[in-house]
Amino acid sequence: MRILPTKHLGPDRALLHLGAEVLGMLTEPKSVSRLWDELKRAQTGQRTGVARLSFDWFVLALDLLFAIQAVDDFDGRIGRSGS
Protein backbone atom coordinates (compact mmCIF):
# COMPACT_ATOMS: atom_id res chain seq x y z
CA MET A 1 0.00 0.00 0.00
CA ARG A 2 1.36 3.40 -0.92
CA ILE A 3 -0.16 6.04 1.32
CA LEU A 4 2.63 8.55 0.78
CA PRO A 5 4.43 9.47 -2.46
CA THR A 6 7.63 7.59 -3.35
CA LYS A 7 10.42 8.05 -5.87
CA HIS A 8 8.24 6.39 -8.47
CA LEU A 9 4.77 7.38 -7.29
CA GLY A 10 3.86 11.02 -7.71
CA PRO A 11 2.05 12.91 -4.95
CA ASP A 12 -1.10 13.13 -7.07
CA ARG A 13 -1.42 9.34 -7.17
CA ALA A 14 -0.51 8.54 -3.58
CA LEU A 15 -3.42 7.21 -1.55
CA LEU A 16 -3.27 10.18 0.79
CA HIS A 17 -3.95 12.58 -2.06
CA LEU A 18 -6.54 10.34 -3.62
CA GLY A 19 -8.27 9.99 -0.27
CA ALA A 20 -8.38 13.77 0.08
CA GLU A 21 -9.83 14.03 -3.41
CA VAL A 22 -12.59 11.50 -2.57
CA LEU A 23 -13.30 13.30 0.70
CA GLY A 24 -13.75 16.50 -1.23
CA MET A 25 -16.41 14.85 -3.37
CA LEU A 26 -18.45 13.78 -0.36
CA THR A 27 -20.64 16.85 -0.17
CA GLU A 28 -23.34 14.31 0.60
CA PRO A 29 -23.33 10.53 1.11
CA LYS A 30 -22.80 8.81 -2.20
CA SER A 31 -22.74 5.25 -3.50
CA VAL A 32 -19.40 3.63 -4.33
CA SER A 33 -20.25 3.47 -8.02
CA ARG A 34 -21.17 7.17 -8.15
CA LEU A 35 -17.98 8.13 -6.36
CA TRP A 36 -15.97 5.97 -8.74
CA ASP A 37 -17.59 7.60 -11.80
CA GLU A 38 -16.93 11.10 -10.45
CA LEU A 39 -13.32 10.27 -9.59
CA LYS A 40 -12.62 8.80 -13.02
CA ARG A 41 -14.01 11.93 -14.69
CA ALA A 42 -11.96 14.17 -12.40
CA GLN A 43 -8.76 12.16 -13.01
CA THR A 44 -9.15 12.25 -16.78
CA GLY A 45 -9.75 15.98 -16.69
CA GLN A 46 -6.49 16.60 -14.78
CA ARG A 47 -4.11 14.74 -17.05
CA THR A 48 -3.39 14.59 -20.71
CA GLY A 49 -2.89 11.45 -22.75
CA VAL A 50 -3.66 8.09 -21.22
CA ALA A 51 -5.07 8.79 -17.78
CA ARG A 52 -6.53 5.83 -15.94
CA LEU A 53 -7.01 4.86 -12.36
CA SER A 54 -7.70 1.28 -11.39
CA PHE A 55 -10.79 0.45 -9.32
CA ASP A 56 -8.50 -1.47 -6.95
CA TRP A 57 -6.54 1.69 -6.20
CA PHE A 58 -9.76 3.65 -5.63
CA VAL A 59 -10.92 0.98 -3.17
CA LEU A 60 -7.59 1.26 -1.31
CA ALA A 61 -8.21 5.00 -0.97
CA LEU A 62 -11.64 4.25 0.52
CA ASP A 63 -10.02 1.72 2.86
CA LEU A 64 -7.64 4.43 4.05
CA LEU A 65 -10.50 6.85 4.68
CA PHE A 66 -12.39 4.20 6.65
CA ALA A 67 -9.23 3.28 8.57
CA ILE A 68 -8.70 6.85 9.76
CA GLN A 69 -12.44 7.18 10.40
CA ALA A 70 -12.81 10.04 7.96
CA VAL A 71 -15.82 8.34 6.33
CA ASP A 72 -18.58 6.03 7.43
CA ASP A 73 -21.31 3.87 5.94
CA PHE A 74 -24.76 5.42 5.68
CA ASP A 75 -27.23 2.77 4.51
CA GLY A 76 -24.87 1.50 1.88
CA ARG A 77 -23.60 4.90 0.85
CA ILE A 78 -20.33 6.48 1.88
CA GLY A 79 -20.34 9.81 3.64
CA ARG A 80 -18.12 11.97 5.83
CA SER A 81 -18.00 10.82 9.45
CA GLY A 82 -20.18 12.86 11.72
CA SER A 83 -22.40 14.03 8.84
Place this chain on the structure above:
Amino acid sequence: MDRLSRDLYLQTFQIRFMRAEASAFQDLFADLMEARYPTDFQRVTTWGSAGDLKNDGYLRSERKVFQCYGPQVMASKAALEKIEEDFSGAVSSWHAHMDGWVFVHNARRGLPAPVVETLETMSGRDGIAVTAWGYPHLMSLVTELGEDALVALFGHVPARPDIADSRFEALLPVLEALADVLPEGQPPVEPVSPNKLSANELSDHVRRLLEAGTEGMDQVTRVLSVWRDPTLGDRVAHAFHEKYVELRGGGRLPDEIFAELQIYAGWEGALPERQAAILVVLAYLFATCDIFEAPSQHP
Protein backbone atom coordinates in the same frame (compact mmCIF):
# COMPACT_ATOMS: atom_id res chain seq x y z
CA MET B 1 29.06 3.97 -37.32
CA ASP B 2 28.43 6.36 -34.45
CA ARG B 3 29.91 6.18 -30.97
CA LEU B 4 26.70 4.83 -29.43
CA SER B 5 26.49 1.89 -31.85
CA ARG B 6 30.10 1.02 -31.21
CA ASP B 7 29.53 1.13 -27.44
CA LEU B 8 26.50 -1.12 -27.83
CA TYR B 9 28.56 -3.64 -29.77
CA LEU B 10 31.26 -3.58 -27.11
CA GLN B 11 28.58 -4.23 -24.51
CA THR B 12 27.05 -7.01 -26.62
CA PHE B 13 30.45 -8.66 -26.79
CA GLN B 14 30.92 -8.24 -23.03
CA ILE B 15 27.64 -10.06 -22.42
CA ARG B 16 28.54 -12.84 -24.84
CA PHE B 17 31.97 -13.19 -23.22
CA MET B 18 30.46 -13.42 -19.74
CA ARG B 19 28.01 -16.13 -20.77
CA ALA B 20 30.34 -18.24 -22.93
CA GLU B 21 31.95 -21.32 -21.38
CA ALA B 22 33.69 -24.41 -22.78
CA SER B 23 32.75 -24.99 -26.45
CA ALA B 24 30.62 -21.81 -26.56
CA PHE B 25 33.70 -19.82 -25.54
CA GLN B 26 35.74 -21.51 -28.26
CA ASP B 27 33.04 -20.73 -30.83
CA LEU B 28 32.91 -17.07 -29.73
CA PHE B 29 36.68 -16.82 -30.11
CA ALA B 30 36.66 -18.45 -33.56
CA ASP B 31 33.74 -16.24 -34.71
CA LEU B 32 35.63 -13.14 -33.58
CA MET B 33 38.90 -14.21 -35.22
CA GLU B 34 37.17 -15.07 -38.50
CA ALA B 35 35.56 -11.63 -38.51
CA ARG B 36 38.86 -9.88 -37.72
CA TYR B 37 41.10 -12.01 -39.96
CA PRO B 38 38.74 -13.37 -42.61
CA THR B 39 41.44 -14.60 -45.03
CA ASP B 40 44.07 -15.40 -42.43
CA PHE B 41 42.44 -17.23 -39.53
CA GLN B 42 41.51 -20.88 -39.88
CA ARG B 43 38.94 -22.30 -37.50
CA VAL B 44 39.82 -25.87 -36.50
CA THR B 45 37.31 -28.51 -35.60
CA THR B 46 37.60 -32.04 -34.29
CA TRP B 47 37.90 -34.86 -36.80
CA GLY B 48 36.79 -38.24 -35.54
CA SER B 49 39.38 -40.06 -33.46
CA ALA B 50 42.07 -37.55 -34.48
CA GLY B 51 40.34 -34.84 -32.45
CA ASP B 52 41.60 -31.29 -33.07
CA LEU B 53 45.28 -32.15 -32.55
CA LYS B 54 45.37 -29.56 -29.74
CA ASN B 55 44.53 -26.72 -32.09
CA ASP B 56 41.48 -24.49 -31.62
CA GLY B 57 42.46 -22.09 -34.39
CA TYR B 58 45.40 -21.09 -36.56
CA LEU B 59 46.53 -17.63 -37.65
CA ARG B 60 48.51 -18.38 -40.76
CA SER B 61 50.40 -15.09 -41.24
CA GLU B 62 51.82 -15.25 -37.69
CA ARG B 63 52.07 -19.07 -37.49
CA LYS B 64 50.13 -18.93 -34.21
CA VAL B 65 48.24 -21.87 -32.78
CA PHE B 66 45.44 -21.03 -30.38
CA GLN B 67 44.16 -23.06 -27.47
CA CYS B 68 40.92 -21.98 -25.82
CA TYR B 69 40.14 -22.55 -22.18
CA GLY B 70 36.80 -21.24 -20.91
CA PRO B 71 35.84 -23.03 -17.69
CA GLN B 72 33.03 -21.95 -15.41
CA VAL B 73 35.61 -21.27 -12.70
CA MET B 74 39.32 -20.77 -13.39
CA ALA B 75 41.24 -23.07 -11.01
CA SER B 76 45.03 -22.90 -11.05
CA LYS B 77 45.71 -26.67 -10.92
CA ALA B 78 43.29 -27.56 -13.71
CA ALA B 79 44.53 -24.69 -15.87
CA LEU B 80 48.17 -25.74 -15.42
CA GLU B 81 47.37 -29.32 -16.38
CA LYS B 82 45.55 -28.16 -19.50
CA ILE B 83 48.37 -25.83 -20.49
CA GLU B 84 51.02 -28.51 -20.18
CA GLU B 85 48.98 -31.13 -22.00
CA ASP B 86 47.78 -28.87 -24.80
CA PHE B 87 51.11 -27.14 -25.39
CA SER B 88 52.94 -30.47 -25.58
CA GLY B 89 50.28 -31.81 -27.94
CA ALA B 90 50.44 -28.71 -30.14
CA VAL B 91 54.23 -28.89 -30.36
CA SER B 92 53.98 -32.56 -31.28
CA SER B 93 51.46 -31.99 -34.09
CA TRP B 94 52.20 -28.47 -35.32
CA HIS B 95 55.85 -27.72 -34.60
CA ALA B 96 56.75 -27.34 -38.28
CA HIS B 97 54.04 -24.68 -38.68
CA MET B 98 54.16 -22.93 -35.31
CA ASP B 99 56.09 -19.88 -34.08
CA GLY B 100 53.60 -18.93 -31.36
CA TRP B 101 51.15 -20.62 -29.02
CA VAL B 102 48.35 -18.57 -27.49
CA PHE B 103 46.39 -19.55 -24.40
CA VAL B 104 42.97 -17.95 -24.87
CA HIS B 105 41.05 -17.75 -21.58
CA ASN B 106 37.90 -16.29 -20.04
CA ALA B 107 39.32 -15.27 -16.64
CA ARG B 108 37.84 -11.78 -16.36
CA ARG B 109 39.81 -10.88 -13.24
CA GLY B 110 43.14 -12.19 -14.53
CA LEU B 111 44.97 -15.51 -14.46
CA PRO B 112 46.21 -17.15 -11.26
CA ALA B 113 49.84 -16.28 -10.55
CA PRO B 114 51.13 -19.86 -11.03
CA VAL B 115 49.54 -19.91 -14.50
CA VAL B 116 51.19 -16.63 -15.46
CA GLU B 117 54.54 -17.89 -14.21
CA THR B 118 54.19 -21.17 -16.11
CA LEU B 119 53.33 -19.40 -19.35
CA GLU B 120 56.33 -17.10 -18.96
CA THR B 121 58.60 -20.06 -18.21
CA MET B 122 57.30 -21.99 -21.20
CA SER B 123 57.79 -19.13 -23.63
CA GLY B 124 60.77 -19.83 -25.85
CA ARG B 125 60.60 -23.57 -25.30
CA ASP B 126 61.18 -25.33 -28.62
CA GLY B 127 61.55 -21.85 -30.15
CA ILE B 128 57.88 -21.05 -29.62
CA ALA B 129 56.62 -17.79 -28.09
CA VAL B 130 53.87 -18.42 -25.54
CA THR B 131 51.30 -15.73 -24.72
CA ALA B 132 47.88 -15.42 -23.12
CA TRP B 133 44.87 -13.61 -24.57
CA GLY B 134 42.06 -12.65 -22.25
CA TYR B 135 39.14 -10.26 -22.20
CA PRO B 136 41.13 -7.05 -22.89
CA HIS B 137 42.78 -8.53 -25.98
CA LEU B 138 39.53 -9.98 -27.35
CA MET B 139 37.74 -6.69 -26.67
CA SER B 140 40.45 -4.86 -28.62
CA LEU B 141 39.72 -7.14 -31.60
CA VAL B 142 36.06 -6.10 -31.41
CA THR B 143 37.08 -2.42 -31.57
CA GLU B 144 38.95 -3.17 -34.81
CA LEU B 145 35.91 -4.57 -36.60
CA GLY B 146 33.91 -2.57 -39.13
CA GLU B 147 30.14 -2.16 -39.00
CA ASP B 148 29.37 -4.95 -41.46
CA ALA B 149 31.45 -7.43 -39.51
CA LEU B 150 29.84 -6.37 -36.22
CA VAL B 151 26.33 -6.76 -37.63
CA ALA B 152 27.20 -10.19 -39.02
CA LEU B 153 28.69 -11.21 -35.67
CA PHE B 154 26.19 -9.71 -33.22
CA GLY B 155 23.16 -8.56 -35.18
CA HIS B 156 21.71 -5.06 -35.18
CA VAL B 157 21.82 -2.83 -32.09
CA PRO B 158 19.47 0.03 -31.17
CA ALA B 159 20.04 3.40 -32.82
CA ARG B 160 20.04 6.67 -30.89
CA PRO B 161 16.46 7.60 -31.92
CA ASP B 162 15.26 4.22 -30.60
CA ILE B 163 16.59 5.24 -27.19
CA ALA B 164 15.76 8.96 -27.10
CA ASP B 165 12.26 8.38 -28.47
CA SER B 166 11.42 5.19 -26.56
CA ARG B 167 7.73 4.64 -27.02
CA PHE B 168 5.11 3.98 -24.36
CA GLU B 169 4.33 0.70 -26.13
CA ALA B 170 7.97 -0.41 -25.89
CA LEU B 171 8.59 0.68 -22.30
CA LEU B 172 5.42 -0.66 -20.68
CA PRO B 173 6.02 -4.36 -21.53
CA VAL B 174 9.58 -4.10 -20.19
CA LEU B 175 8.36 -2.55 -16.94
CA GLU B 176 5.45 -4.95 -16.47
CA ALA B 177 7.61 -8.02 -17.16
CA LEU B 178 10.07 -7.01 -14.48
CA ALA B 179 7.84 -5.70 -11.70
CA ASP B 180 8.21 -7.56 -8.43
CA VAL B 181 6.13 -7.52 -5.30
CA LEU B 182 5.58 -4.20 -3.59
CA PRO B 183 8.33 -3.66 -1.00
CA GLU B 184 7.38 -3.06 2.58
CA GLY B 185 7.91 0.29 4.16
CA GLN B 186 8.65 3.60 2.54
CA PRO B 187 11.78 3.57 0.32
CA PRO B 188 14.21 6.45 0.99
CA VAL B 189 14.28 9.37 -1.42
CA GLU B 190 17.83 10.57 -1.98
CA PRO B 191 19.13 13.21 -4.33
CA VAL B 192 21.16 11.85 -7.25
CA SER B 193 24.81 12.82 -7.12
CA PRO B 194 26.35 14.06 -10.36
CA ASN B 195 29.38 11.92 -9.48
CA LYS B 196 27.44 8.68 -9.38
CA LEU B 197 28.64 7.52 -12.81
CA SER B 198 32.31 7.97 -12.00
CA ALA B 199 31.94 6.64 -8.44
CA ASN B 200 30.82 3.21 -9.66
CA GLU B 201 33.95 2.41 -11.71
CA LEU B 202 32.03 1.48 -14.80
CA SER B 203 34.07 1.40 -17.98
CA ASP B 204 33.78 4.28 -20.41
CA HIS B 205 31.50 2.57 -22.90
CA VAL B 206 29.04 1.51 -20.15
CA ARG B 207 28.98 5.05 -18.80
CA ARG B 208 28.21 6.37 -22.26
CA LEU B 209 25.39 3.83 -22.63
CA LEU B 210 23.84 5.00 -19.36
CA GLU B 211 24.17 8.61 -20.47
CA ALA B 212 22.48 7.74 -23.75
CA GLY B 213 19.71 5.97 -21.82
CA THR B 214 18.95 9.13 -19.87
CA GLU B 215 17.74 10.73 -23.11
CA GLY B 216 14.62 8.56 -22.90
CA MET B 217 14.10 8.76 -19.13
CA ASP B 218 11.27 11.27 -19.28
CA GLN B 219 9.23 8.66 -21.11
CA VAL B 220 9.63 6.22 -18.21
CA THR B 221 8.42 8.88 -15.81
CA ARG B 222 5.44 9.49 -18.08
CA VAL B 223 4.55 5.81 -18.33
CA LEU B 224 4.68 5.42 -14.57
CA SER B 225 2.63 8.57 -13.99
CA VAL B 226 -0.28 7.54 -16.21
CA TRP B 227 -0.39 3.74 -16.06
CA ARG B 228 -3.39 2.44 -14.18
CA ASP B 229 -1.23 0.55 -11.66
CA PRO B 230 0.41 3.25 -9.51
CA THR B 231 2.62 0.65 -7.82
CA LEU B 232 4.41 -0.35 -11.04
CA GLY B 233 7.38 1.97 -10.52
CA ASP B 234 8.02 0.83 -6.97
CA ARG B 235 7.70 -2.83 -7.94
CA VAL B 236 10.15 -2.52 -10.84
CA ALA B 237 12.60 -0.60 -8.66
CA HIS B 238 12.32 -3.22 -5.94
CA ALA B 239 12.97 -6.08 -8.38
CA PHE B 240 16.07 -4.46 -9.79
CA HIS B 241 17.36 -3.33 -6.44
CA GLU B 242 17.10 -6.87 -5.08
CA LYS B 243 18.84 -8.23 -8.17
CA TYR B 244 21.57 -5.59 -7.89
CA VAL B 245 22.20 -6.43 -4.23
CA GLU B 246 22.39 -10.13 -5.10
CA LEU B 247 24.90 -9.47 -7.90
CA ARG B 248 26.98 -7.12 -5.80
CA GLY B 249 27.16 -9.72 -3.05
CA GLY B 250 28.55 -12.22 -5.57
CA GLY B 251 31.70 -10.14 -6.02
CA ARG B 252 31.13 -9.23 -9.64
CA LEU B 253 32.86 -6.32 -11.32
CA PRO B 254 30.66 -3.23 -11.90
CA ASP B 255 30.60 -3.83 -15.67
CA GLU B 256 29.56 -7.43 -15.08
CA ILE B 257 26.77 -6.29 -12.77
CA PHE B 258 25.46 -3.92 -15.43
CA ALA B 259 25.61 -6.68 -18.05
CA GLU B 260 23.80 -9.10 -15.73
CA LEU B 261 21.09 -6.49 -15.16
CA GLN B 262 20.71 -6.17 -18.92
CA ILE B 263 20.34 -9.95 -19.18
CA TYR B 264 17.87 -9.94 -16.27
CA ALA B 265 15.81 -7.35 -18.12
CA GLY B 266 15.62 -9.58 -21.19
CA TRP B 267 18.38 -8.10 -23.35
CA GLU B 268 19.54 -11.33 -24.98
CA GLY B 269 17.65 -12.11 -28.16
CA ALA B 270 15.48 -8.98 -27.86
CA LEU B 271 14.83 -6.80 -30.90
CA PRO B 272 16.63 -3.42 -30.99
CA GLU B 273 13.50 -1.48 -29.95
CA ARG B 274 13.12 -3.57 -26.80
CA GLN B 275 16.84 -3.33 -26.07
CA ALA B 276 16.53 0.45 -26.35
CA ALA B 277 13.65 0.37 -23.84
CA ILE B 278 15.73 -1.78 -21.47
CA LEU B 279 18.62 0.67 -21.67
CA VAL B 280 16.29 3.57 -20.89
CA VAL B 281 14.76 1.72 -17.90
CA LEU B 282 18.24 0.90 -16.53
CA ALA B 283 19.30 4.53 -16.93
CA TYR B 284 16.15 5.59 -15.09
CA LEU B 285 16.83 3.17 -12.22
CA PHE B 286 20.46 4.31 -12.06
CA ALA B 287 19.37 7.94 -11.89
CA THR B 288 16.78 7.22 -9.17
CA CYS B 289 19.42 5.40 -7.10
CA ASP B 290 17.72 2.01 -7.18
CA ILE B 291 20.81 0.33 -8.65
CA PHE B 292 24.53 0.93 -8.12
CA GLU B 293 26.08 2.96 -5.35
CA ALA B 294 25.67 6.60 -4.42
CA PRO B 295 29.06 8.31 -4.03
CA SER B 296 30.46 8.28 -0.52
CA GLN B 297 29.85 11.44 1.43
CA HIS B 298 33.32 11.19 2.98
CA PRO B 299 36.66 11.41 1.14
